Amino acid sequence: MQTYWLVNQRAINILIIGLVSVLTVLLIVAFIEQPVHDNALRTLALDNLEKTGVSNPVTAVLLNYRAYDTYMEFAVFLCVAVAVVPYVLDVQVSAQKPSSESQVLSIAKVFVPLSIIMGGYLLWIGSSQPGGAFQASSLLAGCLVLLSLANVKTIDFSKVRIRLLLSSGLLAFVAVIILSFFQTRGFIILQPTFAGALILFVEFFATFAISVTLFLCFESIHKGHL
């Protein structure tokens, strides 16, 4: 009985190894068989760059050409925030006092103002050079994490205004979609003259929404109850 079980186990192991090997070979073959990527879309995107209102191709793709995907992404961020908020709701915000001797606090004192300035710069530079809402928001979220580690009272997620901030990215995007519908009669088609301002408007609110969402995810593990 015992030996039979061992043989069976070995057969299963060999079967698994064989299947994984076949899958790997198939994946490699599929990768090699891929047709060479033609850059027709790339030239099309780069040729129409001045109509998008921004000069950074990445931002143009994210917030103008493929704005619908980004819109969905903000909705996903809001769903994540809604799912995580219950874990931190009944955590006492000001229960622990920051000790003035804390090393994390002295690091935070130096780095938080620096990263806020860097975040603002990244958000602003996103229209012409690498940067944008996601990068700026991750920097701001890093600030909040640092403050939370130093036991500084940061954000009380039971407040309505914080929840508005969480959803502000999506709300701003919806507002822009409705406004641009009245102007161009199309779904997320931005008029070239206002596109730059509208993209900056969306990115501004998205920065705060995403940074608070990321911080919320950290806080739910760090201080939330299981």
Added chain:
Amino acid sequence: MTGNLWIDILLCLCVLFIAASIFLVKNTFSAIVLFISLGLVVTFCWIRLNAIDVAIAEAAIGSGLTGAMLVAAWRKLSSDNSKNQHRKDKEKSE
């Protein structure tokens, strides 16, 4: 050109080595540290691919914030484990 190629090969080997060792180490904390360093090496790969936007996001979110979350989760898990151990010891002594 050949120098750049060698840098790319080195980066690929680093990524493979660190990714494999994440699975092979027994200690959870070592795995977390290796995950954070994997994020940093992948950041270099994105820079080599001229994708600075993705590199910034990878360094900040993939390495920094995820690393902080993993360390926080590890701390919570290990404190729970020690509590359980404490309770078991008490039960044994009783």
